[in-house]
Amino acid sequence: xxxxxxxxxxxxxxxxxxxxxxxxxxxxxxxxxxxxxxxxxxxxxxxxxxxxxxxxxxxxxxxxxxxxxxxxxxxxxxxxxxxxxxxxxxxxxxxxxxxxxxxxxxxxxxxxxxxxxxxxxxxxxxxxxxxxxxxxxxxxxxxxxxxxxxxxxxxxxxxxxxxxxxxxxxxxxxxxxxxxxxxxxxxxxxxxxxxxxxxxxxxxxxxxxxxxxxxxxx
Amino acid sequence: xxxxxxxxxxxxxxxxxxxxxxxxxxxxxxxxxxxxxxxxxxxxxxxxxxxxxxxxxxxxxxxxxxxxxxxxxxxxxxxxxxxxxxxxxxxxxxxxxxxxxxxxxxxxxxxxxxxxxxxxxxxxxxxxxxxxxxxxxxxxxxxxxxxxxxxxxxxxxxxxxxxxxxxxxxxxxxxxxxxxxxxxxxxxxxxxxxxxxxxxxxxxxxxxxxxxxxxxxx
DNA sequence: TGTACATCAGTGAACGCGCGTTCACTGATGTAC
DNA sequence: TGTACATCAGTGAACGCGCGTTCACTGATGTAC
Numbered sequence: 115x116x117x118x119x120x121x122x123x124x125x126x127x128x129x130x131x132x133x134x135x136x137x138x139x140x141x142x143x144x145x146x147x148x149x150x151x152x153x154x155x156x157x158x159x160x161x162x163x164x165x166x167x168x169x170x171x172x173x174x175x176x177x178x179x180x181x182x183x184x185x186x187x188x189x190x191x192x193x194x195x196x197x198x199x200x201x202x203x204x205x206x207x208x209x210x211x212x213x214x215x216x217x218x219x220x221x222x223x224x225x226x227x228x229x230x231x232x233x234x235x236x237x238x239x240x241x242x243x244x245x246x247x248x249x250x251x252x253x254x255x256x257x258x259x260x261x262x263x264x265x266x267x268x269x270x271x272x273x274x275x276x277x278x279x280x281x282x283x284x285x286x287x288x289x290x291x292x293x294x295x296x297x298x299x300x301x302x303x304x305x306x307x308x309x310x311x312x313x314x315x316x317x318x319x320x321x322x323x324x325x326x327x328x329x330x331x332x
Numbered sequence: 333x334x335x336x337x338x339x340x341x342x343x344x345x346x347x348x349x350x351x352x353x354x355x356x357x358x359x360x361x362x363x364x365x366x367x368x369x370x371x372x373x374x375x376x377x378x379x380x381x382x383x384x385x386x387x388x389x390x391x392x393x394x395x396x397x398x399x400x401x402x403x404x405x406x407x408x409x410x411x412x413x414x415x416x417x418x419x420x421x422x423x424x425x426x427x428x429x430x431x432x433x434x435x436x437x438x439x440x441x442x443x444x445x446x447x448x449x450x451x452x453x454x455x456x457x458x459x460x461x462x463x464x465x466x467x468x469x470x471x472x473x474x475x476x477x478x479x480x481x482x483x484x485x486x487x488x489x490x491x492x493x494x495x496x497x498x499x500x501x502x503x504x505x506x507x508x509x510x511x512x513x514x515x516x517x518x519x520x521x522x523x524x525x526x527x528x529x530x531x532x533x534x535x536x537x538x539x540x541x542x543x544x545x546x547x548x549x550x
Numbered sequence: 551t552g553t554a555c556a557t558c559a560g561t562g563a564a565c566g567c568g569c570g571t572t573c574a575c576t577g578a579t580g581t582a583c
Numbered sequence: 584t585g586t587a588c589a590t591c592a593g594t595g596a597a598c599g600c601g602c603g604t605t606c607a608c609t610g611a612t613g614t615a616c
Contacts (some may be wrong), residue, residue: 176571274533278530282534285504293502315492316500319541347561347609348558348559375601385603390559554616559611562609570599576593
């Protein structure tokens with residue numbers, strides 16, 4: 115874990131930093147991790163990186179642009195990992211959905227700072243097309259999963275609209291992630307089970323109601 | 333809707349404000365509504381209320397104490413409304429749970445600022461016993477609902493631990509509230525259905541898997 | 551009913567601080583020829 | 584291979600600003616007698 119300020123001692127010696135944009139993002143991430151997405155100043159990360167307070171303006175219009183870029187990258191990785199977990203619905207829709215759930219929580223656990231930038235900032239998504247695009251790419255995986263689930267619904271069972279199923283899966287995952295995984299350490303509620311088990315059980319119960327079980331729609 | 337700053341024109345004329353504590357909370361709520369829980373300064377709400385910057389210190393140790401108090405009151409009202417909606421499980425556990433879901437979203441919709449203070453601040457709950465107590469009171473309603481649901485599970489159906497069911501209900505509700513209801517206007521994702529319908533359908537599908545339907549456990 | 555006094559709530563001035571942003575600048579890099 | 588030059592990335596000083604917090608203070612309130 116990188117401590118804010120620590121990267122200030124990075125060996126530069128040269129007038130040009132060479133990789134300032136990346137270094138700023140990295141420093142911002144570690145501040146977010148410690149204090150939440152509102153917990154740092156633009157000048158502060160410049161100092162942490164060992165650069166004059168004017169330097170970041172070469173790379174980001176302002177603080178918000180930095181956070182938006184962090185969120186965008188977060189969504190990109192998030193989408194990629196969901197896609198990998200979904201794996202085209204193999205070996206089985208239910209198992210693939212469970213894998214998506216695990217990947218969802220794994221991301222929130224491994225990159226809580228990115229997750230906070232993505233979901234806790236209350237950003238005007240409409241005004242950041244690149245951000246919305248990346249977010250849509252992630253949600254598209256969940257939609258595909260919901261489509262597959264609905265296609266596999268046992269005849270005679272009620273088949274809810276796939277979009278609705280996607281939103282249920284997303285909301286349950288996000289709810290568990292934000293209540294029991296994300297955020298600074300003291301903030302999350304303690305529960306006597308792992309968030310992963312909780313989500314898996316929730317998804318299973320939900321999907322079972324659609325007549326889906328692992329292996330049933332092979 | 334009260335605008336920040338507006339309450340500065342409240343007719344005082346007197347040296348003592350008389351109700352400063354309440355006025356501060358009210359002003360803070362409207363700032364949170366506009367800019368999120370991190371979006372105001374302690375001195376700023378003093379100015380908004382028309383009082384010297386030192387005055388708030390008579391009532392709150394610091395900014396965090398103010399937010400904690402807002403969150404605590406939010407939890408109290410939240411718990412009260414969930415209790416009313418639950419109504420002792422009448423007329424039927426499933427219907428009562430749906431009513432809880434409606435009350436949950438209604439609260440997030442009607443008091444988005446309180447909801448943000450309660451769930452978006454990343455507060456160290458352990459260090460604020462009064463806050464945790466109030467939060468527990470709200471969660472106790474959901475636990476009671478889950479207990480009733482589990483008691484009514486149709487014989488032969490899998491019966492998950494009641495705590496787990498409570499967490500599922502909570503997470504689904506919170507997920508829907510924070511993704512599609514709460515927050516500043518531009519931040520929430522647009523979906524082609526009401527959050528209320530989305531949550532109701534989700535709860536129904538979930539509970540159906542436990543063998544529960546409205547009226548079945550009368 | 552009146553008065554003396556303790557308590558309380560808010561004042562306003564002051565402080566040091568760090569922030570966001572700008573500016574003319576300068577050192578490094580890369581490229582055309 | 585060498586040189587001139589355009590471009591770029593970071594400098595550092597400066598600015599005005601508002602914040603958080605403190606302090607001795609003062610005006611209002613309530614209460615004991």
